[in-house]
Amino acid sequence: MKFIDEYQDNKLARGLAYKIAQRSTKTIRLMEFCGGHTHAILRYGIRQLVPKTVEMRSGPGCPVCVTATADLDKAIALAHLPDVIITTFGDMIRVPGSYSSLQQAKAEGADVRIVYSTIDAVEIAKANPGKSVIFIGIGFETTAPTIAASILKAQQEKIENFHVLSLNKLTPPVMKALLDSGEVKLDGIIGPGHVSVIIGSHPYEFIPQDYGVACVISGFEPLDILLCIDKLVEQIEKGEPKVEIAYPRGVKPEGNKKARQLMERVFEIGEANWRGIGIVPQSGLKVRRKYERFDADKAFSVSLKPPREPKGCRCGDVIRGAAMPLECKLFRKVCTPERPVGPCMVSSEGACAAYYQYGVPENLQGV
């Protein structure tokens, strides 16, 4: 891979920042949907480069963060079943559920393994025919196609002990839910880069059309983000909100049809429970009946105590963009990456973790 430094070029970045400052006259509020964007923005100090007129909020684009406590409790309960191997993406194991975490379950003897790809989970199932291997399927449209592919692989190779607990979620419906609630007034959205590689730019058309909010899809390098902000400011200043792609090397308007077909073959759309937001209709992916023998929800039943949210934790507000991490009373004092209270402090895509890790020197007091 080449062209990393090119997207981090100091002069070009300053040039773009200058252009944004020249353009920007009114105070506006943008939301970066993706946690990956939040991290890049703080890691490279982009907030300090853009003018004060541009306010930035983090959104719900952190797969680990938006996983509802009840769903997490279910994953933990599944981990405690005999002869079960839980496979999951890394961050998930550290998130505290109501009463425990996958990490704690592991320490108590449950077999919980971190995988980097869903296909690895299928391989684990193949290698352990006497056990049931459950993959905790989290993520958005980005991870869903590979999870679908893993189910198809398991079917093809007759690996009957592979299961997926599908907690996958869809981005446009939750954006709609946020805009409908009107809780946080937004002028523009920094659209998700990796998600849009799959779904393209068309599914966001309702954002300018129905809500008059600008939407520009961005890559994750600093120059990508600055270019995106520039386009957003331009649209908002002109009063002409629309959907634009500021990440053309990754995103085509039509997205990746093949990946979507995979998703549609295996999953059907249903409601999903989002942390901090609640049940959002048409925002989740459920395993289709045809593949239900791979559906952990159908194959296993666990009894769960009612979920409990950690006291004082404002992850829900942070996920909706209704609060900044620094507004949470627990931030840095009680809740740290070592002893996280909520998921936003755990995940490498969580907003609280980003604000904790990349604090700006001006905020050093009380650190």
Next chain:
Amino acid sequence: MDDSILLAHGSGGKLSHELVEKKFLPFLANPALNKLDDSAVFEASGRLAFTTDSYVVNPIFFPGGDIGKLAVCGTVNDLAMNGAKPLYLSLSAIIEEGFLLSELEQIMQSIKKAAEEAEVSIIAGDTKVVNRGQADKLFITTSGVGIISPGVDISGANARVGDKVLLSGTIGDHGIAVMSQREGLRFSMTLESDCAPLNKLVSQLLETSSRIHCLRDPTRGGLATTLNELARQSKVGIVVEEAKIPVKEEVKAACELLGLDPIYVANEGKMVAVADSIDADKILARMRKNNYGRDAAIIGEVTNEHPGKVVMKTKLGPSRIVDMLSGELLPRIC
């Protein structure tokens, strides 16, 4: 002899003796060890440094090294980072039943090579064999003794305001090389671990300047964690410039792909030196003359602002805090 380790190899009986005689002694032979007494006896006078470390790296073989080389270099470097000249090491191996003797031999070979390069003798040792599943192939613990020359005072607590911060080369090579071989994450690249003994480089630097205040090797937790340790121990602030930190293209690419920051990725053959600014250029020039310091750079300085904290000027210009690594390094999923 069989081709893999049996529990009996750890029984203390005949097989144990055979294992030591055939698989350890030929590689480590030196007068103190050859006696096979219960403890090694040696002469030393002056200020001594003593350290110990355990090595559980997975996988045990990785591009550019293996657990054996790591076990020698790691302990040698820990001694060197206090300005000590490493003299003697001890080496304990906990071996999982079923471990291949051919692999053990390969590891002993690289232990021998690393010890020769660092000019240290392994004068005490132990082996234990545990049931399959009770250890992951091979764990090694090494301890080391070194001697500190009069007048040398190197400590993480010695950084002073105005000092320059030097880094001996590119960061993240070891961590990414090991990660590239890890189960489930395999990607092919030409990158090798930087695992190396740094004691000679250190002694060259100490000959060059008497104004070196701190030395530390940024192993687990990476450069970011080491800089934080130094800032805390010395109660000073450290400011570094991201653009000046050398990172190989392969490491940059792998980090981008995995969503990692190279400043948190482990190194095994690099060091940070904090020294009086008067001597900084001289020290840098000496570092660059040594093969293990050829990509060295001055990356920042010590300040009286924000004591205990590390601030980095990002490539784009603005500054941000650099915290210690917390938790494990995990690739992103979104």
